[in-house]
Amino acid sequence: MINNKVFAQNLIRFLVLLLLGSLAACAQTPEKQKTVVATPEPAVKAPVRKQAPAPVEIQRDYPKRYVVKRGDTLWDISKRFLKDPWLWPEVWHINPKIRNPHLIYPGDVIVLYFDENGKPYITLDNAGGYAPPSRVKTVKLSPEIRYETLDKSINTIPRSAIAPFLGGARVVSEQELKHAPYVVSSYDQHLVAGSGDRIYALGIKDRSIGVYDVVRPAGEYRDPKTGELLGYEVTRVADARLVRFGANKDDPSTLDVTQAHQGIFNKDLLLPREEQKLDFDFTPRPPTDEVTGEIISVFQGVAQIGQYNIVVLNLGERDGMEPGYVLAIYQRGEEVRDPDKTWSWDKVELPDERAGVLMVFRVYEKMSYALVMEAQRPLHIHDRVTNP
Numbered sequence: 001m002i003n004n005k006v007f008a009q010n011l012i013r014f015l016v017l018l019l020l021g022s023l024a025a026c027a028q029t030p031e032k033q034k035t036v037v038a039t040p041e042p043a044v045k046a047p048v049r050k051q052a053p054a055p056v057e058i059q060r061d062y063p064k065r066y067v068v069k070r071g072d073t074l075w076d077i078s079k080r081f082l083k084d085p086w087l088w089p090e091v092w093h094i095n096p097k098i099r100n101p102h103l104i105y106p107g108d109v110i111v112l113y114f115d116e117n118g119k120p121y122i123t124l125d126n127a128g129g130y131a132p133p134s135r136v137k138t139v140k141l142s143p144e145i146r147y148e149t150l151d152k153s154i155n156t157i158p159r160s161a162i163a164p165f166l167g168g169a170r171v172v173s174e175q176e177l178k179h180a181p182y183v184v185s186s187y188d189q190h191l192v193a194g195s196g197d198r199i200y201a202l203g204i205k206d207r208s209i210g211v212y213d214v215v216r217p218a219g220e221y222r223d224p225k226t227g228e229l230l231g232y233e234v235t236r237v238a239d240a241r242l243v244r245f246g247a248n249k250d251d252p253s254t255l256d257v258t259q260a261h262q263g264i265f266n267k268d269l270l271l272p273r274e275e276q277k278l279d280f281d282f283t284p285r286p287p288t289d290e291v292t293g294e295i296i297s298v299f300q301g302v303a304q305i306g307q308y309n310i311v312v313l314n315l316g317e318r319d320g321m322e323p324g325y326v327l328a329i330y331q332r333g334e335e336v337r338d339p340d341k342t343w344s345w346d347k348v349e350l351p352d353e354r355a356g357v358l359m360v361f362r363v364y365e366k367m368s369y370a371l372v373m374e375a376q377r378p379l380h381i382h383d384r385v386t387n388p
Helices: 003-025 072-079 085-091 159-166 175-176
Strands: 065-067 109-113 120-125 170-173 182-186 198-202 211-222 227-243 253-260 270-272 292-298 312-313 324-333 334-339 347-349 354-364 369-375 384-386
Touching: 072 085, 072 109, 072 198, 085 120, 085 270, 159 312, 159 369, 170 211, 182 270, 211 292, 211 369, 227 270, 324 369
Parallel strands: none
Antiparallel strands: 065 109, 109 120, 170 227, 182 198, 198 253, 211 227, 211 270, 227 253, 292 312, 292 384, 312 369, 324 354, 324 384, 334 347, 354 369
């Protein structure tokens, strides 16, 4: 027979030991598990695709010999020989030790020949040109009267086409516009100031800048897809010369208007003079890398865009643009209703159609100006531009 007293004592000892073991287990700090953090691999930028050289096609009625005339442009001359004038660098061969390869003068005689593999070469038929390589098909030409070489080389594009642009288009950043000095009044407080008048401006901080452009905001440019601000276009309305510097913050500086292109109003802005000199000697060529952009505006807005109109592109220095780059213009295909689906509103997107060619001539950080060189049909804002 089991002794109840002994059983109770043993049960109590067992429960006490069990309780003490549980408390000891709770008091121990569990070992922290090591957490393995996966380190993401650095993002690898996709390499920019290089544009492969396009095959050079010669015009069927190309001249064997051409004498450069005053008024010619490099684009015109290249068009006489090549179907794609922007491929001129692929075939132009000049000895740089004798002549600047980027300059062509009235009176120069340009000749075309082919090597034994049928590859075309264009060079000068005088000092600076390369003689045809061996086994090259040549054509005997009778002597012709040559023009005397003039001091001025021919231009890549006609100056007359961008003359309105040289009158004062300029692109500035938001910060430049925000911190620009501004006109507060004119002598005798005329409502409109002009050439020979004296004006007063606040905000001029640098006495070393002696010449200013008086400008007026003409509008802003934004990327049509992202909405990013690309820059502000300002119109140059006058030229002014600083004659007295306002020493204190609230003291206006005094300027004399040397030439006014438009009337000057209060709140017109002042920007340090920007040299309007443009390099007309760049060579037409396709971009090195593949690019795609849009026409976002037309200079001095017109309803339809045609040859020799100046357009604005949403491509700039950051996109690799350089003066002389040639881009093809494509009209975007419209969406039309599928006639085979009577009870459906499904649309069919037509393909883009090539409509012209333009050449970039002035580049800013986020945008650029270009001249339409060829237009097979009317062009429009938002037409696509890409490598030719």
